[in-house]
Amino acid sequence: MYVAVKGGETAIDNAHRLMAEARRGDPAVPELTVEQIANQLGLAVDRVMTEGSVYDRELAALAIKQAQGDLIEAVFLLRAYRTTLPRFGGSEPIDTGDMAIRRRISAAFKDLPGGQVLGPTYDYTHRLLDFALAAGGDPPPAALAERPVDAHMPRVADVLSQEGLIERDRPGEDEGPPCDLTRQPLEFPAGRDLRLQALARGDEGFLLSLAYSSQRGYGNTHPFAGEIRMGEVAIEFLPEELGFPIEIGTITVTECQMINQFKGTKDIPPQFTRGYGLAFGHAERKAMAMALVDRSLRAGELGEDVANPVQDEEFVLAHADNVEASGFVQHLKLPHYVDFQSELELIRRLRAAAIRREAAE
């Protein structure tokens, strides 16, 4: 039960002032700018945009500054801000095949058309703390190859599909707009479109642990990282007054295609099945975890046992959102005095009764 409490206004104001002072830190140290965060903490910005579900680097950077680097609080701030904006409509579906590739690798196919492009990555580093970085200074400029990467790179499914060894997704014939969980409440069973939307904005840590559990035997799906690609895609939108789609900008996205062994059923021959991940910015761990969880959630559809948490749609989707989760966990901090008082009295009565029984025996 919730009971309104009154009072404490001055204390709350002062607590927020104290918070602002703590956020600023030592005034002798120069203040961080939003531009610095947007440029130099880019991967934090990407995570906040992905889970905040709004692509806007400056807003995400401001949220990180305001939240003192608490990324889940920053996600909350961004989600709250988006509710003040009108929705103009939905974009044309993005074409990741036409991505301006910054990074593109496959752990399954060595000789992928277009090649393996490492791009900016922490892979293959030794994870040694770099004390030179602490001292500051400009890095050497990036190397330039003589020839650019291909403008169009086929997806991994295009490579395997010639022999029919991998399932294909096809756009529906009469495609209505996809379900949108920011407009309709989440209901189960959810379609794959709704699941992917929930996973795309879901908490990276939660999805990472679920994906890990599926690899360790809680719903094993024999995954390979079929392809991971990251780069810029153009966003097309069809304004009603024009009647034809136009590009309204570019955004950076990370896409992951997991390919998974599938033994087949009496209707479907053995083949590779796929899990899909898509995240704003450079968010590879998130996209990979999302793809693994997406594939695990397809267990029912593919006739596999649904016996593990990662395969349980309601468990995964109802608990993936960190704004909802932190809200419900953290509401325990708010006054529950009446609740607690009634429980206290109950415990006292039970104890008194137990003591009387003991005395009687």
Added chain:
Amino acid sequence: MPETDHQDRRRWMGVLAKAAPEEVAAAWSGLPAIPAYDFLRRPETGLVMVRGRIGGDGAAFNAGEMTVTRCSVRLAGGTIGHAWIAGRRADQAERAAVLDALMQDPARRPAIGRAIDWLAELQEARRDRGAHEAAATRVDFFTMVRGAG
């Protein structure tokens, strides 16, 4: 408007949307006098839901939103210009809408078109540099045979 004109307009609206705000400002300041205009729709920031495709090529799903600013103007002569631009820059949306209207005027198109081409070149150069940087990280993995069979 015939189909070829659509293609031209698609191109310049896309170039204006993908340009950096300071680039549009620079192009704007170099233009001959801009005629008077009224707002049909003042610059307004909202959200567009970005859609992806399941598996990259399947049915659409909602991936998350992006901020977009739109603006529509009418020139004194009656020509209407529109802009839809990622981000929250009202000044860029307003300038892009005016430039969209001016580009529809055959007499003004050559001068404005040069500014659009300049913006497109900047974007092409950025994309090209990125493609060369990425290409420098292309790797060939060799499979080593383990054991002697």
Added chain:
Amino acid sequence: MARTDMLLPGLADPVLDAQQIFRAVLDAMARPGTIVDLPSPPASPEPLDPATTAIVLALNDQETVVWLDDAADSEAVRQHLRFHCGSPLTADPAQAHFAIVGDIRAMPPLASFNLGGDEYPDRSTTLILQVPDLTGGTTWTLGGPGIRDRATLAVAGLPDGFRDQVIENHLGFPRGVDLIFTCGARATALPRSTRVEG
């Protein structure tokens, strides 16, 4: 492609103006029978009055489905709705979130609009009824939430039997439609919670 050469301007300040209009509509809904002045938008498409246009610009967006009666339906109105609100149009009153009625004497019965469900009564249609005058008609006495003792309403030009429909609409509470009457730059409201007492 839609013809766009007849486009009219929308609100001068989309955010602040919409907030003012929203506030005025809120006041009208909260105090049934009270006549409120609405800030006039720079232009109104024929045959809409400024008040009707203002409410549409403030409340409608691409997620609100709009139904137009024959009297309110014109190419200019459709274009204005599409361009400024992005609202889809429907020919089925039961699908409408908002209905714009230009001729109240020829409109379908209130019960043919969306009355909302028991789970989601908020999904019912809001009707914007453009009338010849907000005063000078037969006086109704109103009671219910937002009315301390008694309020009155004397909208002119209502057809026979309309009062019975309004009473019927109230009896279905919490389901039912909400009515906003407009004329010129003014409006008054009759939400479903209001009783017509005399």
